[in-house]
Amino acid sequence: MKKLFLRVLLPAFAPLLLLAVWQVAAVRVDNRIILPPMMDVLHLIIHPTEDLLSMGSLLSNLAISLARVMAGYLLAVVLAVSIGITMGYYRPLFRTFSLFFALFRPVPPLAWVPLVLAWFGVASFATLAGLEYGRWYMYLNNLKISMVFIIFIGGFYPVLTSTIQGVQSVRTTLLDSARVLGAGEMAIFTKVLLPAALPTIVTGMRIGLGVAWMCLVSAEMLPGSLSGIGYLITHAFTVARTDVVIAGMISIGVVGASIDFIFRLFEERTFSWQRRSR
Amino acid sequence: MVMNNGSILEITDLTKNYCAENGAIVHALQGIDLDIAANDFVCIVGPSGCGKSTLLRIMAGLEKQTGGVASYLGKPIDRPTPQIGMVFQEYSLLPWRTVIDNVGLGPEFANMPKQQRLLLATEYLQLVGLERFAQAYPHELSGGMRQRVAIARALANDPDVLLMDEPFGALDAHTRILLQKELLSIWERHRKTIVFVTHSVDEAIFLADRICVMSGTSGRIMEMIDVTMPRPRERSNPLYGQLAERILRMLEGEVAKMGIL
Ligand SMILES: Nc1ncnc2c1ncn2[C@@H]1O[C@H](COP(=O)(O)OP(=O)(O)OP(=O)(O)O)[C@@H](O)[C@H]1O
Numbered sequence A: 001m002k003k004l005f006l007r008v009l010l011p012a013f014a015p016l017l018l019l020a021v022w023q024v025a026a027v028r029v030d031n032r033i034i035l036p037p038m039m040d041v042l043h044l045i046i047h048p049t050e051d052l053l054s055m056g057s058l059l060s061n062l063a064i065s066l067a068r069v070m071a072g073y074l075l076a077v078v079l080a081v082s083i084g085i086t087m088g089y090y091r092p093l094f095r096t097f098s099l100f101f102a103l104f105r106p107v108p109p110l111a112w113v114p115l116v117l118a119w120f121g122v123a124s125f126a127t128l129a130g131l132e133y134g135r136w137y138m139y140l141n142n143l144k145i146s147m148v149f150i151i152f153i154g155g156f157y158p159v160l161t162s163t164i165q166g167v168q169s170v171r172t173t174l175l176d177s178a179r180v181l182g183a184g185e186m187a188i189f190t191k192v193l194l195p196a197a198l199p200t201i202v203t204g205m206r207i208g209l210g211v212a213w214m215c216l217v218s219a220e221m222l223p224g225s226l227s228g229i230g231y232l233i234t235h236a237f238t239v240a241r242t243d244v245v246i247a248g249m250i251s252i253g254v255v256g257a258s259i260d261f262i263f264r265l266f267e268e269r270t271f272s273w274q275r276r277s278r
Numbered sequence B: 001m002v003m004n005n006g007s008i009l010e011i012t013d014l015t016k017n018y019c020a021e022n023g024a025i026v027h028a029l030q031g032i033d034l035d036i037a038a039n040d041f042v043c044i045v046g047p048s049g050c051g052k053s054t055l056l057r058i059m060a061g062l063e064k065q066t067g068g069v070a071s072y073l074g075k076p077i078d079r080p081t082p083q084i085g086m087v088f089q090e091y092s093l094l095p096w097r098t099v100i101d102n103v104g105l106g107p108e109f110a111n112m113p114k115q116q117r118l119l120l121a122t123e124y125l126q127l128v129g130l131e132r133f134a135q136a137y138p139h140e141l142s143g144g145m146r147q148r149v150a151i152a153r154a155l156a157n158d159p160d161v162l163l164m165d166e167p168f169g170a171l172d173a174h175t176r177i178l179l180q181k182e183l184l185s186i187w188e189r190h191r192k193t194i195v196f197v198t199h200s201v202d203e204a205i206f207l208a209d210r211i212c213v214m215s216g217t218s219g220r221i222m223e224m225i226d227v228t229m230p231r232p233r234e235r236s237n238p239l240y241g242q243l244a245e246r247i248l249r250m251l252e253g254e255v256a257k258m259g260i261l
């Protein structure tokens, strides 16, 4: 009973309060463009496969967006983790490149848009793969290089920073003891540095995925985009469908929070050793 | 196994300087000469900061000397080798690995097949009496048990030389005496050469064939003392007390010179 209260009722309190306020306010405002009734939006959300504004359903747009975020994010993780581990381990490399990376870090992903458009235009992964028709063309053409790049920039820095920090804070005694036991450079990387830094890296990955997900709307506002949850929101705005805008926002929130939750669960399960060892 | 009966570790005119943060040069070691014969048990005592860890780390190949030579079986030591094992003062087990996987680390680095590795690791865990904890994680063990695992892990590589840097420093007196006895019995059965750094004069006398007393002011060896008392040594033996007295007086003089007292 107490568990039910703590686990379900307590966290649900604030969202439910918001819904109630919304419902009351919507009745008072009585203007669907400023604030649509809650039930309208709820209807959209519980029928996620219905076609909206002849742009496909909420669900299919979410799926396209997820694919874009994943493409940019995975690229970011692979690069940031490998660069981060080498920079964290080799001091001279760190000295050489940390300023370089620090310079680009404060630039918001959105500020890259003009450059990225000039570089990549509306080229997509289908263009890269040399496809011009067919099933795969349909899929890959949704992954515009410019969008993936913006998402990549967003996901890259949190992962890089946490990887460097994670590697640099590995105690030297762990490294020394592995060396004395005969570990080569490769074994140091894979069997000591990576596992020791992994909890920090995964935290960075969780934050990075959050940022990448947040870059989505800006990425999907780029030309060449005709789908995706971000595009759905901007398009719905131009045709004054505020209910679709809010439904889109809620699905971004729910998906983002779920991903975060799954990550946290994974962190807790896998890295219990870290909490319990000093 | 070592064939010649001469020295296994040979240290000649070894110096090590560090550059401190403020640019000053710290002479951590100066003109160290030390010959260690196979199967010897040598203890190094000296005031804090006199360079004991530095000396051990050079012997382990973890640190480069500024001058002089440190060699193992006639070959200069320039990198860590599995023949020279080391047990650290600080906690050095990999916290994300079970005890058995920690002990099997050396063989794993040497690419020994998993099955064989597990057998070997179990054998060494038995040696330190911890086979029941094979599947435990380091954080589930007490301090004494962790150091036992660290010792088993070093031994699993079957090194000729075991360097130990204040391995029992963080343990309570009782556990400490227990582990000293355990270490001696391992040393007697497995015929290793052990170089053991300690703060405790009592511990040095209990363990060592020879005690190397280092000077705190200059990073030099002040005196080598042969401990001739028969084993197992009794702390009640008057010779024990006399020797402790003598070494303590030397160290006190050193500490006074350093201006700490
Ligand atoms: N990486 C380093 N950089 C600069 N100075 C160092 C470094 N490592 C050690 N030193 C200095 O060298 C001297 C010897 O250090 P070392 O750690 O060998 O002493 P120790 O005898 O092991 O001391 P303790 O008994 O406290 O462990 C000290 O004065 C120390 O400040």
Ligand SMILES: [Mg+2]
Pocket (backbone or CB within 6 Å): B052, B053, B054, B165
């Ligand atoms: Mg020391």
